[in-house]
Amino acid sequence: MQKNGLKVTCCELKKSMTILLVAATQICSAQRPKTGIWVTASAPVHLAKQWQWHNETGYRTLGSSVSPLQYYYRTAVRWNCNEKWNTAAGVAFFFTRTSFVKSNDEFGKEFRIWEELIHQLQLNEKLKALIRFRTEQRFFAETNAKSHYKAYRFRIRPQLTQKISGKWDLQLADEYMQQQKQGALSFDQNRMMLSAIFHINISMQLQGGYMWLKWPEASQQILTVSFQKNISFHGG
Numbered sequence: 001m002q003k004n005g006l007k008v009t010c011c012e013l014k015k016s017m018t019i020l021l022v023a024a025t026q027i028c029s030a031q032r033p034k035t036g037i038w039v040t041a042s043a044p045v046h047l048a049k050q051w052q053w054h055n056e057t058g059y060r061t062l063g064s065s066v067s068p069l070q071y072y073y074r075t076a077v078r079w080n081c082n083e084k085w086n087t088a089a090g091v092a093f094f095f096t097r098t099s100f101v102k103s104n105d106e107f108g109k110e111f112r113i114w115e116e117l118i119h120q121l122q123l124n125e126k127l128k129a130l131i132r133f134r135t136e137q138r139f140f141a142e143t144n145a146k147s148h149y150k151a152y153r154f155r156i157r158p159q160l161t162q163k164i165s166g167k168w169d170l171q172l173a174d175e176y177m178q179q180q181k182q183g184a185l186s187f188d189q190n191r192m193m194l195s196a197i198f199h200i201n202i203s204m205q206l207q208g209g210y211m212w213l214k215w216p217e218a219s220q221q222i223l224t225v226s227f228q229k230n231i232s233f234h235g236g
Contacts, residue, residue, distance in 0.1 A: 032100055032218045033063030038211070040226035044078075048234050052078040054088055062102060070096040076114070089115045092136075098145045109141040126163040132156070151181040153188060161197075169197040171209070190214040195224065203230040 038060045045053040054076040062069040076090020094110040116134035123129055134155040142148040159173035172194055179188035195209025204227075211222035 032215065032220065033069075034218075034220055035064045036069065036213075036220055036222045037061040037064070038222055038224045040224070042226070042228045044228070044230055046230065046232040046234060050080045052080065052088075054078050054090060062097065062100065065102070067102055068097065069100075070094060074112075074114070084120055085118070086120075087115075087117050089113075098143045106144055108143040108146070111139045111141075113137040128161045128163075130157075130159040130161070132159070149181070151179050153177055153179040167199050169199070171195045171197060171207075187216055189216075193224065203232075204228065 038058065040056065040058040042054075042056040044055065047053055054074070056074040058070075058072050058074075059068060060070040061067060072092060072094040074090065074092040076088040078086055078088035080086040090113075092112040092114060094112065095107040096110065098104060098106045098108050114134060114136045116132055118130060118132045121129045132155075134157070136153040136155070138151045138153060140146070140149050140151075155175055155177045157173055157175035159171065162170045164170055173191075174193070175191040177188040177190065178185055180186075190213075192212045192214075193209055195207050197205055197207045199205050207224070207226045207228070209224045211220075211224050213220040213222050
């Protein structure tokens, strides 16, 4: 009888451990990945000397895999006041996976209205400083995980660009974000970035870099790759 009781107890213990192991695996897979890859392509269209049509699209992966975590399209009209100041206003469409589990194929829809003001300053022959202030009005559609809601985000990004040679630049930037949601203003995220920029020709450039992304509850190591092609309709 004792042997049978011991056998039952061992079976129950094994079953409990299996359940706990499966639950722990699911929790780990539901956590934010520690790594990621962000790929961006932009094609600013210069309509006139002072006017530009901003075009940008991006693909962000779920961890180090090729599975999408988020993809988006951002567009705007930009006015170049002078060589030091420019401003833009536009909209954006974001599609973000509702959890960090690969088997989840639901993507939440987000619509944004955004505005920004940029100030550039040439510090010397090879070093340029930039500061960007951006605001975003964010509208999230309802998903299986959350009901629809809206938020307001405020972003500030100081940046330094050092010319290394005729083809290469080195760029250091940090972007801090605060978000207001349900009447409360709180820290959203901080992005610290170091990038190398290769100028393919006068109208194209390729940029690769590293980002340390800090969230309120975690942090990520992000590999960034971006391509830009300038299109001009006024010969400037």
